[in-house]
Amino acid sequence: MRSPHADHPDWASDAFVTLGTLAEERGTDSAGAALLTGRPVVAGQEAHANGRADDRRSDVSHDGVRVVKGRGRFSAVWRPDLVPLLDHAPVALGHTRWATQGSPFTLDNASPLVVPGGAAGWVGGEPPASAGVIASHNGDIEAAALRARFPMPPATGTTDSEPVFQALAGCRDGDDVITVLASLVGRAALVWVDRDRPDRVHLARAALSPLVVAVDHEQNLYWASNPRWFRDVERHTRVRFASAVMLREGTYLQIGLAGPAAEWFQPRPRVLARAGFVPTARPWDVDDRVWTGFTDADAAADRATLCHRVAERATGDTGEFAVA
Template identity: 65%
Template sequence: MCGLFGLLRSPHADHPERASDALVALGALAEERGTDSAGLALFTGRPVAHGAEGPAAGTADDRRSDISHDGVRVVKGRGAFGGVWGTGLLPLLDAAPLAFGHTRWATQGSPFSLDNASPLVVPGPHGAPGIVATHNGDVEAGLLRARYSLPPATGTTDSEPLFQILARARGTAEITGVLRGLVGRAALAWADRSRPGEVHLARAALSPLAVAADTDRNLYWASNPDWFRRVQDATAVRFATVVMLREGTYLRLTPGDVPARAGFVPTARDWDLDDRVWTGFTPADRDADRARLRHLVVGNATAGPRVA
């Protein structure tokens, strides 16, 4: 039941530090959905050209890593978000057009390996820059590996093979085709490193995801809609809209443009429906979201689906 949060900046915002404060506050709130590890990816705003991937550089040990890839800096560590975040990152965050955050509650893959911590940097095919990605949920990774020919994985999570597939997908039809084929719980946020001004969000079965816009036209996402209310109470940011995505929603967001939206029918297993999906939710938010569920259900990975 991991926590997702992130920020896609408006290039016209007058006070970038306010959105930065909101993102850090979201990270602190996301600790309620996982403290096995946490991470933050900060984009530089420089698109990475195909075939221009340089070697990653930075420091890493068994508890913390700080790696600069071409176009993005990724800081991860075991434990809570508060142990990963540091004020030394503020100048980069204030300038970043795009930032991804994640707090992990491990379901597949060791909680002690930072190769399993997110955000993940996943290469694209044939030397393409690939994507930076985060996932809340638990999906049938074996089905993905059986269906697709994938390169060797770095870690042992279910998230990595999913994002290896999405790193190859081009266009809405291909992306929703991948999402339609998932079995299990999934909320996803990812960006192509060659397009740092655009983010992809998806809610498949169960795992919650909310999207918000502030009065400066910055866009945010988070695993709990109540976090936005609490951020508004604690910072100078004011939210104009907060929307809880329905299951089976895919969005492509670009600042100032109308979101590109598509729907699909998601599939969960019969044991996925568990109140821990809504960890940290107010009772009203939980009940409202649960009343709108619309996924198919399978009893096991190979059984035929039925409507929830």
């Protein structure tokens, strides 16, 4: 998330591309980037597509966001001609995929996902008016259990990520968000942006899947799956980080542009809301692959803070899980 008052916006862009390349160690099945313009989308307004798409790559412009995806590595998907748009994007989401659920050969399963809003998927009561979300997920969750709990429209792809964001797109407030996050069973680190509030980013770490949040000296905010990547960014770019913090399991943050009264004319990315929940993992989720690419010290530090419940499949083939 870009600070509007950064003196060197191109430095943050260099960091974004470097982080995308470093993320290849966690997946090379497909990759993508979503560059948001910061322009709100009116609820109910259909996204229009103009660009190109085939079975290997796509470059599609929706209202308020340009999404570029492709099969293979991030470094093969990213193109230099996108840099001017990236330099001016208030928010940019990148993703690399290692396919756990859903075919790696269809771009409907590649992230960042563009998930429509609407009446289906809301937690309860009157459904919200939502234009949907732009989102990415690192992990593997029980999609059938989530669909059984929340009403959802038919999916576009076949991943476990899409139902998570269909449910989140139907949330009216922070309490609804926590209800959805607490219902996830499996590994999940999530980032999403409501298309009707493109000035805010939502970050959540449920069980296990790592999520690091960093701030550089120009007040730009970043997130990634490995703390080592930020040290590598400092070695390969001009960006220097003021902090890089691994989120604990069960953490939800809403980040947006804000400032204290004395600084209202120079807003910067700040934590606007914070909440906690108890995440739930399956017995087999604790696997060394969770910390792929981590140094031994970083992995040990994160393991020492794990605080999830463990669920086991209930008797019968119901798809339901019981917490042990």
